[in-house]
Amino acid sequence: xxxxxxxxxxxxxxxxxxxxxxxxxxxxxxxxxxxxxxxxxxxxxxxxxxxxxxxxxxxxxxxxxxxxxxxxxxxxxxxxxxxxxxxxxxxxxxxxxxxxxxxxxxxxxxxxxxxxxxxxxxxxxxxxxxxxxxxxxxxxxxxxxxxxxxxxxxxxxxxxxxxxxxxxxxxxxxxxxxxxxxxxxxxxxxxxxxxxxxxxxxxxxxxxxxxxxxxxxxxxxxxxxxxxxxxxxxxxxxxxxxxxxxxxxxxxxxxxxxxxxxxxxxxxxxxxxxxxxxxxxxxxxxxxxxxxxxxxxxxxxxxxxxxxxxxxxxxxxxxxxxxxxxxxxxxxxxxxxxxxxxxxxxxxxxxxxxxxxxxxxxxxxxxxxxxxxxxxxxxxxxxxxxxxxxxxxxxxxxxxxxxxxxxxxxxxxxxxxxxxxxxxxxxxxxxxxxxxxxxxxxxxxxxxxxxxxxxxxxxxxxxxxxxxxxxxxxxxxxxxxxxxxxxxxxxxxxxxxxxxxxxxxxxxxxxxxxxxxxxxxxxxxxxxxxxxxxxxxxxxxxxxxxxxxxxxxxxxxxxxxxxxxxxxxxxxxxxxxxxxxxxxxxxxxxxxxxxxxxxxxxxxxxxxxxxxxxxxxxxxxxxxxxxxxxxxxxxxxxxxxxxxxxxxxxxxxxxxxxxxx
Numbered sequence: 001x002x003x004x005x006x007x008x009x010x011x012x013x014x015x016x017x018x019x020x021x022x023x024x025x026x027x028x029x030x031x032x033x034x035x036x037x038x039x040x041x042x043x044x045x046x047x048x049x050x051x052x053x054x055x056x057x058x059x060x061x062x063x064x065x066x067x068x069x070x071x072x073x074x075x076x077x078x079x080x081x082x083x084x085x086x087x088x089x090x091x092x093x094x095x096x097x098x099x100x101x102x103x104x105x106x107x108x109x110x111x112x113x114x115x116x117x118x119x120x121x122x123x124x125x126x127x128x129x130x131x132x133x134x135x136x137x138x139x140x141x142x143x144x145x146x147x148x149x150x151x152x153x154x155x156x157x158x159x160x161x162x163x164x165x166x167x168x169x170x171x172x173x174x175x176x177x178x179x180x181x182x183x184x185x186x187x188x189x190x191x192x193x194x195x196x197x198x199x200x201x202x203x204x205x206x207x208x209x210x211x212x213x214x215x216x217x218x219x220x221x222x223x224x225x226x227x228x229x230x231x232x233x234x235x236x237x238x239x240x241x242x243x244x245x246x247x248x249x250x251x252x253x254x255x256x257x258x259x260x261x262x263x264x265x266x267x268x269x270x271x272x273x274x275x276x277x278x279x280x281x282x283x284x285x286x287x288x289x290x291x292x293x294x295x296x297x298x299x300x301x302x303x304x305x306x307x308x309x310x311x312x313x314x315x316x317x318x319x320x321x322x323x324x325x326x327x328x329x330x331x332x333x334x335x336x337x338x339x340x341x342x343x344x345x346x347x348x349x350x351x352x353x354x355x356x357x358x359x360x361x362x363x364x365x366x367x368x369x370x371x372x373x374x375x376x377x378x379x380x381x382x383x384x385x386x387x388x389x390x391x392x393x394x395x396x397x398x399x400x401x402x403x404x405x406x407x408x409x410x411x412x413x414x415x416x417x418x419x420x421x422x423x424x425x426x427x428x429x430x431x432x433x434x435x436x437x438x439x440x441x442x443x444x445x446x447x448x449x450x451x452x453x454x455x456x457x458x459x460x461x462x463x464x465x466x467x468x469x470x471x472x473x474x475x476x477x478x479x480x481x482x483x484x485x486x487x488x489x490x491x492x493x494x495x496x497x498x499x500x501x502x503x504x505x506x507x508x509x510x511x512x513x514x515x516x517x518x519x520x521x522x523x524x525x526x527x528x529x530x531x532x533x534x535x536x537x538x539x540x541x542x543x544x545x546x547x548x549x550x551x552x553x554x555x556x557x558x559x560x561x562x563x564x565x566x567x568x569x570x571x572x573x574x575x576x577x578x579x580x581x582x583x584x585x586x587x588x589x590x591x592x593x594x595x596x597x598x599x600x601x602x603x604x605x606x607x608x609x610x611x612x613x614x615x616x617x618x619x620x621x622x623x624x625x626x627x628x629x630x631x632x633x634x635x636x637x638x639x640x641x642x643x644x645x646x647x648x649x650x651x652x653x654x655x656x657x658x659x660x661x
Contacts, residue, residue, distance in 0.1 A: 006073070008038075008039050008051075008052075008053055008074075009033075009038065011071065011073050011074060012042070012053065012074075013025075014068035014071070015056075015065055015071075016065070017064075017066065018064075021063070021064065021065055024061065024062060024063050024064070027062075028043045028058075029042065029043035030042030030043055030045075038051075040053070044058050044061070048076065052076035053074055053076060053077060054076050054079070055078060055079040055080075055081075056071075056077065056082075057079070058081070058082055059081045059082060059083040059085070059105070060083065060084040060085070062085065062086065063085040063086060063087070064085070064087075064088075065085075066087065066088060066089035066090075067082070067087060067089065067090075067091060067095060067106070067111075069092040069094055069095065071095045071098075072092060072095050072097075072098060074098065075099060075100065076100055077101055078100050078102045078103070078122075079102060079103040079104075080095070080101065080103070080104050082105070083106060083108055083127070084107065084108040084109070085106075085109055086109065086110070087109035087110065087111050088109070088110045088111065088112065089111065089112065090113030090114075091106070091115065092116075093116040093118065096115075096116040096119050097118050097120050098120050099120060099121070099122065100120070100122050101119075101120040101122055102122050102125065103123075103124065103125040104123065104126050104128075105125070105127040106128060106131065107128060107129040107131070107149070108129065108131075109130075109131055110131065110132055111128070111133060112131070112132040112134070113133065113135075114134060114135030114136075115128065115133055115135065115136075115137065115150065116138065117138050117139070118138070119138060119142055119145075120142065121142050121143075122142065122144075123144075123145055124142075124146045124147070124168070125145075125146060125147040126141075126145065126147065126149070127147065127149045128150045128153065129149045129150065129151045129153075129173070130151070130152040130153070131153050132153065132154065133150065133153040133155060134154045134155070134156065135155065135156065135157070136155070136156060136157035136158075137159065137174065137179075139162055139163075140160070140162045141162070141163065143165070143166070143167075143168070144168045145166055145168060145169060146168050146169060146170045146192070147169075147170065147171045148169065148171070148172055148173065148174070149173040150174055151173045151174060151176050151177070152175070153176075153177055154177065154178055155177040155178065156177070156179065157181075158179065158182075159174065159179060159183065159184055159187070159198075159203075161184050163187060164184045164185075164186040164187055164189065164190075166190060167190055167192065169190050169192060169193055170192050170193060170194045170195070171194060171195045172193065172195065172196050172197065173195065174197070175198060175201070176199070176200040177200075178202060179201040179203060180201070180202050180203065180424065181203065181204070181426070182203065182204055182205030182426070182429075183198065183207070184208070185208045185210060186208070186210050187208060187210065187211075188208050188209075188210030188211030188212070188213065188218075191213075191216065191217060192217060193218055194218060194219050194220070195218075195219060195220045196218060196220070196221050196222070197220070197222040198222065198223060198226070199223060199224045199225050199226070200224070201225075201226055202227060202403070203226040203227065204226070204227045204229070204425060204429075205228060205230075206228065206229060206429055206430075207223065207228060207230065207232065207233055207247075209233055209235060211235075212233050212234075212235025212236055212238055212239070213238065214238045216238075216239045216241075218239050218241065219241050219242065219243050219244070220242075221236070221242065221246075222246050223247050223250065224247060224296065224313070225250070226249070226250050227250065227251055227406065228247075228251065228252065229250070229251040229253075229406045229428055229430045230252065230253070230429070230430055231252060231253060231254040232247055232252055232254070232256060232285075232286075232312070234257035234259050234260065236260060237257065237259035237260045237262075243266075243268070244265060244266055245260070245265045245266065245285055246266065246285075246297075247286055248286050248287070248295065248296025248297055248312070248313025248314075248315065249296050249313060249314070249315055250312075251311050251406055252311060252312045253310060253311060255288065255289075255312070256282040256285050256286050256288075256312065258282075260281070260282075260285060261280065261281035261282040261285070263281065264281050265281070265284060266284045266285065266297070269284075269297075270284060276298065278298075278299070279298040283298040283300050284297060284298055285297065285313075286313035287300035287313050287314070288300065288312065289308075289309055289311060289312060290302060290308050290310075290318075291309065292309060292314055292315065292316060292317065292318050293313075293314075293316075294315060294316065295315055296313035296314060297313065303318035304318060306320055306321065306322070307319065307320050308320075308321065310386075310407075319383060321388070323352060323366050323387060324352050326381070326383045326386060327345070327352055327358070329383050330383075330384065331346065333380075333381045334376040334378040334380075334398075334400065335375075335376065335377040335378050338375060339371075339374045339375055339376060340373070340374050340375040341356055341357075341374050342355075342356055342357075342371075342374065343355070343356040344356060353366075357369060357371045359392075361389065363389075365388070365389040366387050366389065366390055367389050367390060367392065368390075368391060368392040368393075369387075369390065369393050369394070369395075370392065370394040371394065371395055371398070372394050372395065372417070373396075373397045373398070375398060375399060376395060376398035376400055377398070378401065379400065379402035379403075380395065380400060380402065380405055380408075380418070380423075381405070382405040382407035382408075383407070385408045385410040386407070386410060386411070387411050388411070388412075390411040390412065391412060391413060391415070392413070392414060392415045393411070393415070393416050393417070394415070394416075394417045395417065395418050395421070396417045396420045396421070396462065396491075398420070398421050399421065399422060400418070400421040400422065400423055401421070401422045401423065401424070402423065402424070403423065403424060404423055404425065404428060404431070404451075404452065404490060405428070406428030406429075408431055408434075409428070409430050409431045409434040413434070413436070413437045414436055414437065415437070415438055416437050416451060417463075417491075418452055418462075418490065419453075419462020419463060419491035419493055420462060420492075420493050421489065421490075421491060422488075422489050423452075423491060424455070424488070424489060424490070425455075425490070426448070426454055426455065427448040427452050427454065429448075431448075432447070432448040432451060433446050437450070437451060438451060438463065439465075447464065449463060449464035449479065449480045451463060452490045452491040453487075453492055454490065455487060455489060455490060455492075456483060456487055457480040457481060458481060458483055458487050458493060458494055458495055459478040459479065460493060460494075461478055462491035462492060463480070464478055464480050465477040465478050465479070483496065
């Protein structure tokens, strides 16, 4: 006999779906409705003394199903474990936010979609490892969360700064995803943290010194296979329980600190390896510069003749200083056959100094690469940083994507222009601290904006002018301004078009709203033509983005990429239009106060005139938004250990020891 609708048994049985589900239920004690047993007697179901379901555990049972949204009715549920089944479909937000839910484990399935943004405030354990999840990390997370494992998914975006406040966090694993940005500076201050795994992402920046604590409980720190730079902090040796430290596959320079070498770290990784003669504490952490290895750690081999590697722990790749080879890499990496121009670049045995856009000195060394407006598509090769005499690099106004390589800091650059492309992320901190690039650091003041405006900001030249540079006239100085609608890429020269609803103007006897909107719009347009527009535009641009010029912890803000050149959008809705404000070529006098750049040394306290950079001498259109409306400790059984795998076929490099609820 079927259970009554909306009864506990009826709700729990929503997990049984289709013929495969029915076959699964036949194998599970009590799950077949014909048995007519109460849910508390079913296999994998736990109830409290009041008969309320508090735990469902079907892990490893071969269940094929979607997580039923109806489970959002189980208000007493504390634990849901459906790991290692055959789940598919999204995570229902109403289940993820159940008021008493403490543990949610659907690891090793095919769950897709995004992670719901509002997990239960009671949650202490979220395990979503090895699924097909996309989108950003949830922000914020519950204050008492102790375990977060979203490894081996397709998570994008950055690690939220709010995670610095998760003081109960003991196990943090976001490895093998597509995360960008930098590590939150104070993430190492989490004193309960025992395992921190961010390996195999696209993170940039430096290792936060907050990890160097003598009261830290950190046992495992996995940072390998990112784009982290700088040096390895010697203070990591102060962490008393540290056993595993992997930093290979990044862009660290210098040496492994001797204080770390003495700790004999990563012993478990080498325990089962044969022929480890010659291994020491340093090469167990990372191979030295100018060497190469299969996995970035021992055994290490010197680079072949003419090859070199400026980084610690590089695997399978040495670089070569031959300038022709570097230029060939640039041509291939940026879709050379489809360049607009590029004479000589693909001519066999052609002299490199005769390539279009290349200038050499008397010694035949490349000192200038200017390939602006040539339809370059692809990524900027890191090898350009190894051109030992390159002084000027201009790749502006192309279709370049990816990230700005920190390797460019090795070239003696005096000017760098990558504006007007589709480059993501932020300016690498080590490049920000490189002197002389665009006048950066002339007076000891280093700012990333001088290299390129960060995502979410813009300037007419795609970067800021160094505020005291003796090479720039006062009227030609610019600073990066925030975009009202955000700007998705580095080096933006204008803000994206923002679509706004301005109201319907169709005549109607009762359409007072349309009439009012018409008056508002007319007033706004009148302001725009009266000379007051300058102040109005500046009010949109006066709130400065917080940009740390030295740590470069700026975060990419998502923005819709607009299309220009037309007075209307491509939207079929007749009520939606684009309105343009025309900024006169002579500029706009503006007395609107601006906020100085937070955390940088800039004391810029007045706004410069907006000037057109239109080479034809015509007035330039700038787009603005016209508002449509007026103004605790984990038990031993819960701990998880990670170990690097020796399996060459396992590109993820890890094996997991399952934990027990």
